[in-house]
Amino acid sequence: MCGIIGYTGPLEAKRILLEGLSGLEYRGYDSAGIAFFDTDSQIRLVRQVGKVEALKEACGRIAADSHCGIGHTRWATHGGVTAENAHPHQAGRVTLIHNGIIENYHQLTEEYHLAEKLCSQTDSEVAAWVLDALYEGDPLDAVRQLTKKLEGTYGFCILFADRPGEIYAVRRISPLVASYTHSGALIASDLTALLPYTQKYFVVPEQSIVRLTPYKVQAYDQETFEKLQPEIMRVNWNMDAAMKNGFPHFMLKEIHEQPEAMKNTVLPRLSKGLPDFSDDRIPDALFAECSQIHVIACGTAMHAGMVAKSIMEPLLRIPVTVTIASEFRYQQPLIDSSTLAIVISQSGETIDTLAAMELAEDLGAKTLSIVNVKGSTIARESQYVLYTHAGPEIAVASTKAYTVQLAALYMIACRMALVRGIYSREEAAAFFGEFLDVIPAMEAMLQKQEEMKAVVSHLIQSPDAFFIGRGLDYAFSLEGALKLKEISYIHAEAYAAGELKHGTIALISENVPVIAIATQDRIFSKAMSNVREVKARGAFVILLTREGAPVDKSLADVHITIPPVRDIFTVFPIAVALQLIAYYASVGKNLDVDQPRNLAKSVTVE
Ligand code: M6R
Numbered sequence: 001m002c003g004i005i006g007y008t009g010p011l012e013a014k015r016i017l018l019e020g021l022s023g024l025e026y027r028g029y030d031s032a033g034i035a036f037f038d039t040d041s042q043i044r045l046v047r048q049v050g051k052v053e054a055l056k057e058a059c060g061r062i063a064a065d066s067h068c069g070i071g072h073t074r075w076a077t078h079g080g081v082t083a084e085n086a087h088p089h090q091a092g093r094v095t096l097i098h099n100g101i102i103e104n105y106h107q108l109t110e111e112y113h114l115a116e117k118l119c120s121q122t123d124s125e126v127a128a129w130v131l132d133a134l135y136e137g138d139p140l141d142a143v144r145q146l147t148k149k150l151e152g153t154y155g156f157c158i159l160f161a162d163r164p165g166e167i168y169a170v171r172r173i174s175p176l177v178a179s180y181t182h183s184g185a186l187i188a189s190d191l192t193a194l195l196p197y198t199q200k201y202f203v204v205p206e207q208s209i210v211r212l213t214p215y216k217v218q219a220y221d222q223e224t225f226e227k228l229q230p231e232i233m234r235v236n237w238n239m240d241a242a243m244k245n246g247f248p249h250f251m252l253k254e255i256h257e258q259p260e261a262m263k264n265t266v267l268p269r270l271s272k273g274l275p276d277f278s279d280d281r282i283p284d285a286l287f288a289e290c291s292q293i294h295v296i297a298c299g300t301a302m303h304a305g306m307v308a309k310s311i312m313e314p315l316l317r318i319p320v321t322v323t324i325a326s327e328f329r330y331q332q333p334l335i336d337s338s339t340l341a342i343v344i345s346q347s348g349e350t351i352d353t354l355a356a357m358e359l360a361e362d363l364g365a366k367t368l369s370i371v372n373v374k375g376s377t378i379a380r381e382s383q384y385v386l387y388t389h390a391g392p393e394i395a396v397a398s399t400k401a402y403t404v405q406l407a408a409l410y411m412i413a414c415r416m417a418l419v420r421g422i423y424s425r426e427e428a429a430a431f432f433g434e435f436l437d438v439i440p441a442m443e444a445m446l447q448k449q450e451e452m453k454a455v456v457s458h459l460i461q462s463p464d465a466f467f468i469g470r471g472l473d474y475a476f477s478l479e480g481a482l483k484l485k486e487i488s489y490i491h492a493e494a495y496a497a498g499e500l501k502h503g504t505i506a507l508i509s510e511n512v513p514v515i516a517i518a519t520q521d522r523i524f525s526k527a528m529s530n531v532r533e534v535k536a537r538g539a540f541v542i543l544l545t546r547e548g549a550p551v552d553k554s555l556a557d558v559h560i561t562i563p564p565v566r567d568i569f570t571v572f573p574i575a576v577a578l579q580l581i582a583y584y585a586s587v588g589k590n591l592d593v594d595q596p597r598n599l600a601k602s603v604t605v606e
Contacts, residue, residue: 002075002087002099002600003027004176005193006157006167008068009184009214014059016186017071020193021052023242026250026394026594026601027189028075031086034059035095036069041164043095047086051595067184067214068165070157072097075600078105079121089125091117092132093161098124099189100153100174101605108149127156135160139168143209144222147172153351153604155204157187167212169204170222174604175349175377176204178217185212190602191235191373192242192392199238202230203375233375241391249593251395251487255579258400259443262572264389265404266411266436273429274418275411282384286366287416290340294333294365295322296356297344298603300398303479304344304405307571310472312413316422325352326606328359335363342412343369346393346401347602348376355606357382370408372401386412395594396601397487399579402479403442403572410435410569434565438572441563445576448560452580455542455558459513459581460588465490466508468497468534469517470527476517476571480578487596488585497530510538515581517544519562519570524549531555544577546570 003024007016017034025032032055033047044064048055052073072087078101079085087097102108105123109115114129130149135142139160147170155174157167169176169187178187179194179201186194187210194201204210208219208228219228247253269275293312295305305322312320323333329352335341341360345353348371357378361367369382372390379385388404414431417423423431459465465484467477477494484492495504497516508514514534518527528551535541535555543556546564553559562573586593 002189003073003193004070004097004099004155004157004187004189006070006169006187006212007184008165008167008212010067011183013066013069014062017069018052018056018059019196020188021055021071021073023192024188024190025052025073026396028073028600029595030074030076030081031083032071032073033086033088034069034071035088035090035159036066037159037164038064038066043090043159043161045088045090045095047083047088049081049083049086068167070095070097070159070167077101077605078123084120085122087124089120089122089128091125091128093135094128094132094158095161096124096128096131096156096158098127099155099604100172102127102150102154103152104150127154131158137162139163139166140209140211140220140225143168143170147222155189165214169210169212170208171204172206173351173354173377177201177375178204178210178212180217184214185217187212187217192394195235195237195242199235200232201235202232203380205230235374237391242394249395249583251397251399251583251593254393254395254400255576255583256446257391258403258576259439261388261390261400261404262407262439262442265407269411270432273432274425275415275432277386277415280384280386282368282386284415284419286340286368286384287412288419289338290318290366291338292318292340293320294335294339294341294360295320295344296325296328296341296353296360298325298350298353300402300479300482301344301346301353301405303475303482304402304409305342306475306478307406307472308342308409308413310475311410311568312416315413315417316420323356325350325356328356333360333363335360335365337364339365341365341367342409343367343378343382344405345369345378346372346398346405348373348378349602349604350378351604351606354378354381370405372404394601396596396599397483397582403575406571435569437565438569441565441573442576444563445573449580451560452577453584455560455581456584456588458540459490460488460585462511462513463491464507465492465513465515466504467492467494467515467517468500468530469494470497470523470530471520472568472571473517473519473527476574476578477515479575480515480517480582483579483582484585486599487582487593488589488591489597490585497527500530500533505533505537508534508537508539511540512538513542514539515542515544517574518549519544519546519574520567522567528552528555544574
């Protein structure tokens with residue numbers, strides 16, 4: 001979950017590391033540090049609790065020039081948030097940064113008699129001391145030996161005191177990407193840190209050790225030390241995509257980018273008005289031959305799966321199971337070779353999702369991932385991948401990634417209905433024609449943001465909020481509640497509206513905000529009965545319906561309408577409304593919208 005950057009080359013390394021860390025801060029933001037070779041080829045270390053700004057200030061006081069160094073932003077796993085626990089860690093001749101978890105660090109501490117030596121409580125420092133003990137002047141050999149000792153996951157960047165100008169890197173599961181550019185050699189946990197210098201990169205292969213010098217980046221096979229030629233990839237994002245571009249927060253920018261992201265994801269895959277995955281090399285047989293679907297994901301991506309279930313099951317008439325990835329692994333899931341596992345992840349690095357996907361594959365499922373980050377682990381390791389084209393999502397709260405994941409899922413649903421003979425070509429084209437109306441509907445909701453802003457003055461007075469809906473509206477509510485709680489810290493829960501009176505309604509009292517979503521014609525009157533029940537108990541009702549819905553005005557304290565798209569597509573404009581409500585609630589409470597407390601963008605630890 002931590003952010004990693006390394007640089008060696010002709011430019012001033014401190015500046016590159018600090019700028020890189022600012023761009024990577026969304027990966028972790030409790031502390032940060034850098035280590036670099038100074039002009040006397042001595043390694044200097046600066047670590048600071050807090051955000052990268054604090055580290056920049058501390059580094060500003062250091063005059064030393066540098067051309068090679070490593071930097072890290074931390075999301076604490078082992079040990080509290082202190083300067084000693086911040087990376088880099090130094091152990092004898094070794095200085096390193098680490099992303100991941102070393103599971104056997106207790107055993108290694110004993111085996112190498114490290115208890116007296118350790119200055120921090122981290123597993124990473126243990127790895128540094130073990131590496132120092134193994135180092136006899138050959139970095140490749142020492143790193144190879146280290147990997148044999150470690151259990152767990154890691155992405156390491158390492159400086160050896162007697163190898164100025166060189167950085168060594170190795171990884172297992174935790175992501176690392178590297179590039180050689182005219183400005184020198186770079187390595188990072190995340191593509192966004194490379195973007196100011198290059199759009200070309202390679203994913204550090206597992207089972208390899210990478211050496212960066214000012215003139216080259218070379219990957220070596222971990223066993224034979226033969227030179228490897230990893231596949232060079234090109235990202236189509238540019239720096240603008242990773243900047244706020246005039247918006248006060250990344251989240252607001254990303255909410256506004258959604259119509260464009262939808263077009264980028266959907267339009268290149270339309271052929272004669274039908275979804276077509278030939279360019280993604282996803283064969284129709286994958287959709288024709290499965291007898292059940294398992295959706296595996298975490299957080300917002302899992303909520304996209306919940307919507308997919310509500311769409312796919314009635315349309316395709318096959319079971320669609322949605323499982324939280326961290327639970328999937330321990331549930332002995334019913335999977336066989338006729339199962340299609342759809343694995344959803346913005347980052348493509350969420351470790352629970354990755355592990356669950358590996359299990360599904362071991363059990364015989366075919367795996368299709370829906371991923372935003374090109375070349376990420378889940379994308380590479382799934383049998384088929386459908387990339388969403390949302391561009392980099394920097395705010396910790398996921399917004400545009402969610403709606404493009406949904407777009408991909410609706411496309412899959414439509415293609416499956418076609419190849420399974422449920423839809424004729426005309427019916428599939430009609431479905432998709434109507435689907436495209438969601439893009440202007442999302443644009444229309446962005447025009448209404450003042451309405452969402454107005455709602456929050458009441459919302460932020462309350463410690464709790466409830467989201468209610470039935471059917472598909474319930475699936476949307478789950479995401480609305482997650483968005484609100486993660487960035488406004490208001491305790492928010494989503495309930496199937498009909499379930500309230502089985503317990504939860506006890507929590508509804510005078511002025512408690514209830515966000516009621518009622519966009520489904522078939523169950524509209526039932527949903528309104530549930531609204532009536534909470535209103536009767538004094539709730540402050542924020543009601544979201546389609547324009548023209550027959551609403552009894554006395555039930556809603558605030559009534560927000562979405563354009564009249566077909567009921568199975570209402571999630572798109574509703575998502576925009578709920579994201580804006582959460583955004584303005586966070587702004588209204590003066591909180592850190594883009595980097596909420598305790599969270600990190602990409603969850604690469606279990
Ligand atoms: O990168 P992923 O899509 O796999 O991430 C999954 C979740 O960690 C993520 O959606 C998380 O729930 C977001 N913070 C929600 O806004």
